[in-house]
Amino acid sequence: xxxxxxxxxIQSGTGKNxxxxxxxxxxxxTSVIEKTxxxxxxxxxxxxxFSFSEYSRIEFAANxxxxxxxxxxxxxxxxxxxxxxxxxxxxxEATLQSGQIxxxxxxxYPTEEPAETTEQDAPSILTGVExxxxxxxxxxxxxxxxxxxxxxxxxxxxxxxxxSEPGLSTVFAxxxxxxxxSQEKTTExxxxxxxxxxxIFLPEDSTxxxxxxxxxxxxxxxxxxxxxxxxEPGSATGYTQPPVEAAPSVPQPSFSxxxxxxxxxxxxxxxxxxxxxxxxxxxxxxxxxxxxLSHTELNKEMDKLWIWVLIxxxxxxxxxxxxxxxxxxxxxxKKAQQVQTASDLKDSIAQESLVNKVLETVNKDSVAALSGxxxxxxxxxxxxxxxxxxxxxxxxxxxxxxxxxxxxxxxxPTSAKPVPVQKTESKPVVSPATKTTVPVKPDVxxxxxxxxxxxxxxxxxxxxxxxxxxDEAKGGFTLxxxxxxxxxxxxxxxxxxxxxGYASGYKESVVNGKTIFRVRVGQFPTRAAAxxxxxxxxxxxxxxxxxxxx
Amino acid sequence: MFSKTFVxxxxxxxxxxxEDVELILGKLHQTVKETLLSGESVHLPGLGVLQIQxxxxxxxxxxxxxxxxxYPPKDSLExxxxx
Numbered sequence: 001x002x003x004x005x006x007x008x009x010i011q012s013g014t015g016k017n018x019x020x021x022x023x024x025x026x027x028x029x030t031s032v033i034e035k036t037x038x039x040x041x042x043x044x045x046x047x048x049x050f051s052f053s054e055y056s057r058i059e060f061a062a063n064x065x066x067x068x069x070x071x072x073x074x075x076x077x078x079x080x081x082x083x084x085x086x087x088x089x090x091x092x093e094a095t096l097q098s099g100q101i102x103x104x105x106x107x108x109y110p111t112e113e114p115a116e117t118t119e120q121d122a123p124s125i126l127t128g129v130e131x132x133x134x135x136x137x138x139x140x141x142x143x144x145x146x147x148x149x150x151x152x153x154x155x156x157x158x159x160x161x162x163x164s165e166p167g168l169s170t171v172f173a174x175x176x177x178x179x180x181x182s183q184e185k186t187t188e189x190x191x192x193x194x195x196x197x198x199x200i201f202l203p204e205d206s207t208x209x210x211x212x213x214x215x216x217x218x219x220x221x222x223x224x225x226x227x228x229x230x231x232e233p234g235s236a237t238g239y240t241q242p243p244v245e246a247a248p249s250v251p252q253p254s255f256s257x258x259x260x261x262x263x264x265x266x267x268x269x270x271x272x273x274x275x276x277x278x279x280x281x282x283x284x285x286x287x288x289x290x291x292x293l294s295h296t297e298l299n300k301e302m303d304k305l306w307i308w309v310l311i312x313x314x315x316x317x318x319x320x321x322x323x324x325x326x327x328x329x330x331x332x333x334k335k336a337q338q339v340q341t342a343s344d345l346k347d348s349i350a351q352e353s354l355v356n357k358v359l360e361t362v363n364k365d366s367v368a369a370l371s372g373x374x375x376x377x378x379x380x381x382x383x384x385x386x387x388x389x390x391x392x393x394x395x396x397x398x399x400x401x402x403x404x405x406x407x408x409x410x411x412x413p414t415s416a417k418p419v420p421v422q423k424t425e426s427k428p429v430v431s432p433a434t435k436t437t438v439p440v441k442p443d444v445x446x447x448x449x450x451x452x453x454x455x456x457x458x459x460x461x462x463x464x465x466x467x468x469x470x471d472e473a474k475g476g477f478t479l480x481x482x483x484x485x486x487x488x489x490x491x492x493x494x495x496x497x498x499x500x501g502y503a504s505g506y507k508e509s510v511v512n513g514k515t516i517f518r519v520r521v522g523q524f525p526t527r528a529a530a531x532x533x534x535x536x537x538x539x540x541x542x543x544x545x546x547x548x549x550x
Numbered sequence: 551m552f553s554k555t556f557v558x559x560x561x562x563x564x565x566x567x568x569e570d571v572e573l574i575l576g577k578l579h580q581t582v583k584e585t586l587l588s589g590e591s592v593h594l595p596g597l598g599v600l601q602i603q604x605x606x607x608x609x610x611x612x613x614x615x616x617x618x619x620x621y622p623p624k625d626s627l628e629x630x631x632x633x
Contacts, residue, residue, distance in 0.1 A: 002593050006594075020566055020570060027560045042556075045553070046579075058631040066627070067627060069587070073623075081619060
């Protein structure tokens with residue numbers, strides 16, 4: 001209806017002047033706009049109210065009574081559950097969309113609240129379309145009581161559980177009214193969660209939970225959807241309770257060996273006296289067996305496990321520390337050994353240098369002695385037939401001046417060889433200046449025995465031992481100059497050395513099972529003299545080595 | 551429908567008697583109501599259009615229960631303001 005028709009209707013209905021009607025309508029609209037824009041809602045009784053929205057627009061909200069009048073066809077209609085998307089047979093979706101078949105809609109959408117049901121007709125209410133009207137979130141205590149099959153609480157009867165456990169019945173015997181009250185409360189609270197299995201962990205000492213399930217201490221109740229049993233006649237509460245079954249604890253397997261001693265303490269009283277054979281489980285089987293632990297026992301085992309883990313970590317850390325400490329000690333020892341080796345090497349080098357110096361000195365001395373010995377060529381005895389002993393006058397002068405001593409008559413002539421008397425025990429390092437030569441005094445001419453004068457004296461550091469004859473029976477020391485495998489070769493070598501004027505010989509020896517013949521040159525009374533001869537003989541053979549004549 | 555204070559305000563603005571203003575407003579209310587119930591819209595010039603809107607039935611799945619629900623149709627009064 002537009003403004004003109006509205007104006008005509010009002011004019012025909014009231015019979016007033018059109019100007020007055022126009023003034024009133026204009027004033028009405030102007031005042032509504034002004035008031036709504038100023039924030040004041042304009043309320044028209046039995047019609048609705050105009051207001052200014054936050055989007056700067058004028059809004060209109062119909063009065064509830066007027067809205068019911070407008071929606072008179074669908075008032076009190078409620079939503080229905082469509083099974084598998086199929087509508088009831090009386091109507092179709094097209095007719096519902098049109099909204100013109102009011103009687104059919106009245107049948108489909110009930111216009112009245114479901115009547116308060118009783119226990120007798122409750123099963124009939126639960127069948128059919130009407131049962132779906134009850135929303136699980138809008139259920140009330142009366143609905144729960146009237147529909148035991150749907151709203152079964154899956155809980156046990158606390159009284160039954162208490163009666164089955166003598167200890168619990170005595171404990172809770174005095175609080176039965178409180179238990180009944182809690183049963184009703186827990187039924188209302190737990191009804192929305194019916195059918196959803198849940199695992200609820202309880203404290204150790206708790207025996208009841210909110211749903212009324214009584215469990216053993218340290219056991220975990222498991223809620224599962226079970227079939228309800230018909231209600232016993234005369235039941236006070238009207239609840240249906242499932243059969244009492246011990247809620248199985250959640251198996252927490254732990255791998256352990258079944259020990260007979262442990263089973264005797266944990267088994268019930270009926271089986272405590274029974275003895276199990278060693279190495280066998282309770283069921284007679286052998287081997288490993290799963291042991292089901294409760295929640296608290298599992299926690300204890302986990303605590304022990306943590307302790308062992310911490311101990312293991314500590315042992316590992318200690319081992320690492322010891323290893324690190326030992327590594328440090330080993331490094332220190334290696335460093336000390338290196339330092340000691342270096343010092344020993346230095347000492348050995350110093351000793352070697354000292355030995356070299358001594359050897360050089362000895363060589364010098366031996367050369368000097370050899371030169372002195374060659375200068376001490378004895379002067380032949382005078383042809384007068386007088387026997388004399390040539391004695392070097394002064395060893396320090398290196399040129400001995402022979403003193404001609406006229407022997408007495410009774411003196412026994414022994415030999416014409418000069419006998420230079422020297423100390424044979426003197427070491428080669430001793431300089432020749434320190435050598436003491438004992439000249440034969442004329443006063444002791446009587447006492448001088450020819451044997452003593454004829455005794456050959458080998459001076460150390462001289463090449464005297466090299467010359468002469470080689471007699472192995474005399475012993476002493478010699479120089480090995482060569483080792484040959486046959487005696488002929490040894491003899492040839494000996495002959496060649498003898499041809500050069502050296503005292504030479506050979507000796508058969510066995511080395512590593514082989515027979516060798518050692519060619520020897522010279523014969524010295526002491527090792528020192530042999531060493532001196534070795535130095536003098538170095539010009540001939542460098543590798544000659546001192547050996548003892550056996 | 552209209553309060554007395556509002557009727558007096560309009561009477562002051564229009565310089566008309568209160569009875570005449572109340573009569574005109576009563577007739578306006580009756581006309582608008584009958585027009586809306588007959589299914590027609592009413593246009594108040596300068597204010598907006600009042601009309602009854604029919605909402606058809608709606609089939610949805612209830613997220614709480616998981617069941618397919620069929621919601622009934624509904625007639626409601628809608629207002630569309632003028633610019």
